[in-house]
Amino acid sequence: MPRAEFWQGNKAVAMGGIDAGCRFFGGYPITPSTEIAEVMAEELPKLGGKFIQMEDEIGGISAAIGASITGKKAMTGTSGPGFSLKQELLGFCYMAELPLVCVDVQRGGPSTGLPTKVSQSDIMQARWGTHGDHATIAYAPSSVRECYDLSVKAFNMAERFRQPVLLMPDEVVGHMRERIVVPDAASLKLVNRKRPSVPPDKFVPYLADDDDIPPMAAFGDGYRWHVTGLTSNDFGFPTNDSLEIEKKITRILRKVDRFRGEIVEFAAESYEDAEILVVSFGCVSRSALRAVRELRSRGVKVGHFRPITIWPFPDAELERIISGSPIKHVIVPELNMGQLFLEIDRAVHGKCETHSRTLLNGELFKPARIMSYIEEVA
């Protein structure tokens, strides 16, 4: 039965993960994400799951990856500095094609920065933080309910595509408490990784099906296979053959790209007749929507677009909205120096004027400030 709760965003992240089947959490305490680990420490053992506080951030993600290889759905959670530390191991997951959910509750940076204050400045680190080409999947919730829903979706996408999925609430969303109607866990549509359909002696661990995604065995279930961060062939063993290298890397990019439609989510409102479009995500979208609705009631033709998927960025979706409406100005308020603006500016293809509005002092955008940005161009 659905039930009403008064939860913090971080708790909803943890509970959504558990309801999606997460049974292992490896992590290390860091503000403002620690509550996720605390909830996992309390809830997982009740379900026979395992929680381990490792000796550092890298250990946390490494243990979670180890658990994933045994067939468990696994999560790690962190914030800015810890997210930096985990980058090499995220790369390992992209290369070895291992499902994992990594939560990054965004705080101010660089370095230790602002542990208890908000920012949205990990957008580009999420995309390019680890070396080498890879396909990033990242979600940015803007409410407690969305923390829950996107935690479920993050696990589904990780299992579906055999790669890490990033869940990136900002500090305000992670720490905000609000009423949430929690769906009945039994009603959730869950995805589990494809299992091999051939016996162990016929198993070729990285031989992909038609969808470019290879079935995944678990250590301990009878299949013997090799997992490595080295560029490998279909058999999972290291290769220096240029054709095999190209085959592997193009496939791990293509497997996500071709199913982009399953991954990408956005929310848009009152854009059909809009002349001004505000594009914002996470906590900023809450202030922006307030501003947009207030000005709409006063007759200003303004709309809102919220990318829920940060990566892949919903560029085609945004461009379609701009092409199909009289939008002349796009305003992008964000809590960084214009990281997502780069993507938005690229997506509009010069069809309208774009305005970056940044705030990087640990504070929120107040609705009045966003209203003034809209009035400046109206």
Next chain:
Amino acid sequence: MPRDDVMKWVRSQFMPHIWCPGCGHGIIMHAILRALSALGKDPAKTVISSGIGCSSRMPGYIDACTLHTAHGRSLAFATGVKLANPELTVLDVMGDGDCSAIGGNHFIHACRRNIGVCAIVMNNNIYGMTGGQASPTTPVGAFATTAPYGAVDPPFDICNLAIGAGATFVARATIAQPPMCESLIKKGIRHDGFSVIEIMTHCHTQFGRKNKRGRPLDNFNFFKDNSVMKAKSGGMTPEELAGKYVVGELYSSADSEEYTKKYEKIIEKAGR
């Protein structure tokens, strides 16, 4: 050729291996496979984790569930594997760099937790794969490409480090004692807790060429001449023991419960 029961564990399609002719790592791999075979282990229930470097290539040659992780992180991966599925036999093969430099933190914490993983540290006192740089176990004064005037930093004693951090089975052998390697690895795998077996090996290519041990046999003789059995070492003075490798079972304790068994009790407690 190794025995058939040993060859059953080898991915022989990858022979010849990448190690230099005369490398000590093959002696250690052979000892590990004899131990696994003697214990009747099922390759499909045996996980072998490794980090980065020459040592880390070993799992690729073993026909089991093998895991070649990132530099220094093999024990953190192994911890996740064992905790997630305690039924698995988990071995971790590391080099001295993996164990005592980049992965030093994971090493001491795995010791502290007493998780049921058998760690085999292949200590050749050098970073071999990258071309002979000093490691945390390079002896003071020994030459390396990053210690052209002799190593300055005092080396770690990996076994003492493990005992100090709480490992419950700690042993040492050298590649000059293959049967001892096998028997200690067997004990380490059977041990219900975290076990550390340091095996002194050599890199004649990188360490040896700069330190007058350029032939494999020089190293074999060096280890043979400088090994002292644990039982005999008790009667020797510190001066007599200087530069010697005390070999055999150095420490063993059954007082501390294995980590995944302790966690099962947490699950029971949380369920109440």
